[in-house]
Amino acid sequence: MMQRLAAVWHARNLEFVRDRATLIFTLILPIALVVGMSFVFGGKERPLFKIGVITQVIDKGAHPFLSERYTEFVPISDQAAGIQKVTHQQIDLLLDLHGTPRYWVNTDSPKGYIVEKLLLASVSGAHREPVTGAAVRYVDYLFPGILGMNMMFSCLFGVGYVVLRYRKSGFLKRLHATPLTAFEFLSAQVLSRLCLILFVTTVLYLGIGSIIHFRRTGSGLLAILVAVLGALSMVAMGLTIAARFSSEELVGGLLNLLTWPMMLLSGVWFSLEGSPQWVQWVAGIFPLTHVLNAARAVMIDGAGVAAISTDLIYLASTSLVFLAFGAWSFRWRYD
């Protein structure tokens, strides 16, 4: 079994590496996106101060300070997550108005310094909780998103179209005439794509990361685990689409139907915080959302395995479900 799996795996790798145009496109697209997006958004300072308030809904009548002009108040339900945002300067200050007012401010943040002055002019006797930490730039936020999006396209289209092409050309039918089983074939495709994605993602991580001076705070091994499980889940998802169908139009449509919502709703470009609940619920279905949540938690917040365990379990479970369904519904022939 391993000999057959290795033969198909090796041949698929050769095919990918020799398809220069696709390989170059796979590497260039994310670089262009990061450079472009960071150019468009990176230099632009936000015109408002942004203050997090520990509450479910902002009630401007609750305190006069909440009516300050040129300041955006965002509700934050989780104090720890709010403090994390202050640390990364994603908000300029975190305010808790329950009981004796408390606030957290980043002493490394110039905007935090100004907002603190505004706050103290309006709220007397507030208890100060200083935190420190460098700002998370937009490009730092975007970077894992671009890596994840590139991974998603490579997984879904790379596997989906390749299997479809093999089926239409009769190559799958020829393989079917050998002792190779559907499980061995699919496993070889998954492993080949996984290796290629990890290689490409590593190259992009090192290449783009050095260009934008990205500083990873969490465990590298944990980031790799997120990449492996995320790629597995999305490759397996691509296989379920390609397992049975023979129409390029149908498969292309289905892949677009999956990739576009994932690209828009999984938090590649912006955080989904503050978006309607149903959007967050839909986004939670997509593997890419969990990849990005976990990757950003590890790479930016330095989270450990416990903090991202829900995402990891979701990715592992969907990998198994998609693979099992793909193997069950797999068809060798083009009819």
Next chain:
Amino acid sequence: MNEPILEVRNLIKQYPNVTAVDGLSLAVPEGVCFGLLGPNGAGKTTTIEIMEGILEATSGEVRYRGAPLDQRFREEAGILFQKTSLQDFLTVRQSITLFRGLYARGLSVDEVIRLCALEKLEDRDNRKLSGGQLQRLLLAIALVNDPSVLFLDEPTTGLDPQARRNFWELIQSIKARKKTIILTTHYMEEAELLCDEIAIVDRGRIIAQGPPRRLLQEHFAEVMLELPRQDFPPSARSLPLRIIDMAERIEITTDDLDATLRTLIDAHVPLSNLRIRPANLEDLFLELTGKELRT
């Protein structure tokens, strides 16, 4: 006769609105080249694909060495489909290596390359091969596991005459290794040259089976006279001859050549373009079905 290596029993394959194979049975002895002959749409490819285990029959069974088709059959069968594409960006050697890796036993890649005369092409991208070269590569892939039984589905269709003759030489060299070969074709010359036994298939059924020479002897004691249609005057149609109208020519079947020639000379039929030949498989098919083989 040897024990059959492959047996097909009462095979039926139905598609919506058409029965492609209609109760076909046959037995292939080990070590022979067995030909399935028939026009396009006769059910040859459907039959051979069921025998290969690629297609499921509606009913009936195929047995290899007395057992249903199983993993052993897949290990020991070599298959050349009528139409196959290979993986892109691989060379000839890499394509063979890929398939060699799918079998537990077989010939070495070098042996297969030598056997199919691919030495000069082994580093060429398989997409850049000519039709004849690609067919040799596909044959090499069918041979990587040193198969006991080799299926060739119309292997020379679309090849130019030279490439076809080269391919026949290859098949003959494989025959010399005592391999069992199942061949479908609609080229009579190919069947006569390569096959030890043939089954003529029409509308999904076998209508005649046996060694080609024996079948011809059974059905024809005559010779065929062929004349161009324009050389055969309308008045000659009333002559006491067995005349068959073909597209471009007139065929006359006779078991008394001297008498037939005298009749034609007496009727002033010009004989300068006359061709006399023995009956062939095409004639046999025409005799049995009333149809030309390549229609």
